[in-house]
Amino acid sequence: MEYKSIYSKPLLTCFLFLFILPLSHAQTKKIKRPKSSVGISSVDNFVRESFDIYDKVYKYDGYAAAGTPLDDEDIDVLEEALEDLSILSDSAPDILSDLDGQNVLKQGKATLQINRAKKALKYSIKTAKELLLGERKRKEEKDNKTDTSEDSDNNSSSTEDSGNTKDTNNSEEEANSNISDNLEILSKYDFVPGDKLLFFDDFSQDFIGDFPSKWNTNGSGEVVKTNKAEGNWFQLKSGYGIKYLPLIDDKLPEEYTIEFDILTKGVGSPTSSTARLYIVLDDNNGFSDGRTNALVTIPFGQYGAFGIQVRNTDPSDKKINATLTADIRKAVINKPHISIAVNKKRFRLWVNEKKYVDIPQLIYDPASIGYLKFNLYGFKDGEEFIFIQNLKIAEGGVDLRRKLLSEGKISTNGILFDSGSSNIQTQSYGIIRQISQVLMQDESIKLKIVGHTDSDGGDNTNMALSKARAEAVKQALVKVYKIDKSRLISDGKGESEPVGDNSTTEGKAQNRRVEFIKQ
Incomplete structure (x- = not known):
């Protein structure tokens, strides 16, 4: 007993320290279930249920690695497992109190088994969520380390943004992805932004923590920085009746485009x-x-595909109130670019390069409907966050082809590049597609492509x-649309x-543009 009174508390403190150390989420080899019990019922039950x-x-992770799709029964099992995992994870700290009064060897064995069970829990929670969202890919092991030993814990420094390593670690891969990846999708992307800028805000002129100077609201919001993405972002607040209005000088014309980027934080299965x-x-x-309006809603719930809602207040029997089938769960949590084209009564919406909405008469009264508002609803305050950036509203967006053919020259700021880079952003390919169609229609045309910066x-x-x-635009025309490179020359004016x-x-924004000039 004297041995216990001298050493049990320091050793228990050490074990507690081990227990709260951060644990690695990534698993490449299976964690071994403990072969023997501890003899403390709460610990043994926790370890057994966890494993x-x-x-x-x-x-199911093995199914994903093998490319085997999950059926409805598998999904039900995973959803139930995720609920059980949450309960088990919450109960873990309470089990420590059951170690009081146990001999030091039993305390040590119990703590090691709890550590291993906790590691299994962390892996299970993360993996189950990814499997349910269709995002799971088993990471390849880069060394021969395993997580199977009873007295070792592979610690890793993880943050909530650790999954966003693409922005900082894959610059070489990104440099080539704008042309060589998903060529078929890019070649069919048909959104064309307007060519007369009406409003642009990237929040770069606003102070962090302030409400943006070019917006109005009856609620609250602020400009923030995040380590998940570059630049300043406008954080919208969820609530009933709260509106966010960009301060546009005049009513929008009958033909215009709207573009913006979305960033999320905390959005997941419980959303x-x-x-x-x-x-x-x-x-x-x-x-x-208003009495005359039209709207579209973008869903963020992750445990099901909830569809895109479209509505208007048309008083006739042509009133629209529908939900369009669309599984955009993965897209909305991976910094999507939203593009909207309004051409009189016609309304179209793209999420990244895919068009989800194309309704010929959603804007049933173009002469009256001409003001843009945002509203956020259904998000947990302090847990789930939505940010927007790069709101661009521009008049036009109809057809650059006719202008190029008739005038012999067009200038557009709708071809976007990564900041300080020549990497073309994928939402720019609608314009490049139209240029390619001009070149395909008349094979005698040669073009000079001129870049400009701010x-x-x-x-x-x-x-x-x-x-x-x-030159990047030229290469896109050559590689994506198969235009003969001898018909194109490139230059820049800085x-x-x-x-x-x-x-x-x-x-x-106006100065960052690309010109196409017939030769």
């Missing part, structure tokens, strides 16, 4: 099926709903960047020929 669920999840971003086109620029950065840097961007005020966000 019972772990074995199920690991089996409600009612969690949606409402994009409203209304007859007024206030916080009340004034950020040095003159020499901007000159080189503008030339690289023009910041030397501005068309907008480089001291403003809108002016800079």
